[in-house]
Amino acid sequence: AKEKVKLAKGGEQPGFMGLGTFEVDVYYNEIKRRMITIKSKLVKIGQQRELHRLGRKRLGFKTISLAGYTSAGKTTLFNLLTGEQKEQNDELFTTLTTTVRRMKINHEAALISDTVGFISKIPAYMIGAFNSTLEELLYTDAILVVIDASDHLNELQKKFKSCYRTLIEIGAEPTKMIFVLNKSELLTDDEILDRVDYLMLKENKKWVSISAVTGKNIDKLEKAIGKIFQNNISQNNEDVSVKAYGN
Secondary structure (H helix, E strand, O other): OOHHHHHHOOOOOOOOOOOOHHHHHHHHHHHHHHHHHHHHHHHHHHHHHHHHHHHHHHHHEEEEEEEEOOOHHHHHHHHHHHHHOOOOOOOOOOOOOOOOEEEEOOOEEEEEEEEEEOOOOOOHHHHHHHHHHHHEEEEEEEEEEEEOOOOOHHHHHHHHHHHHHHHHOOOOOHEEEEEEEHHHOOHHHHHHHHHHHOOOOOOOOOEEOOOOOOOHHHHHHHHHHHHHHHHHHHHHHHHHHHHHHHO
16 A cells, blocks of 8 residues: 555655655555454444344244346346345446345245345455355355356356355355346247256256246246255254264
């Protein structure tokens, strides 16, 4: 930060009517102060989200999180599933905070959250802010990885790999993921299957082709979410049985 301010000042030196090094130090100290403030706020946000998660768990709510590349249609899907009118935009970072709303799966109430959209080569200074939002994906019961299926194949694969790699790196469980091929209204059935093969989604991965605009196959998506909820219950029961047997 110091070097950037020096360059911006063009090498000015302290002295009569000069700003120079002394002002560089003022700028540098101000930047450090702001960084400390931002880090403190991120810690508080993380603590608040942890309290919210514990509250949902106590109330017995199942949780769903939307993840995916920027402009894949996450917010459109969120609005469709919840009846919400959350802001939709193709610009980067329209969704920067986690929004949580109620919906129903198998006639039971569940909570769904819309997280920040992934981007390629995220700047280092923004990683902390993204992590504080993406950590929601670690504690959710189901993760809907929304993919823009209308992208060209190379772009589609690049975004898919970026999303999947990020999810694995933050510790998200693959068994909780459903890969949602959105914007199917722009493709034929054969084109959709070609993309499923291209991304190798048939290899131990759950996927559903939908249109968040027309509502196509939303019922299939809800059934897939319900199956994950049921599998989680079965797994938890098995874990309890193993612990009881061990005791």
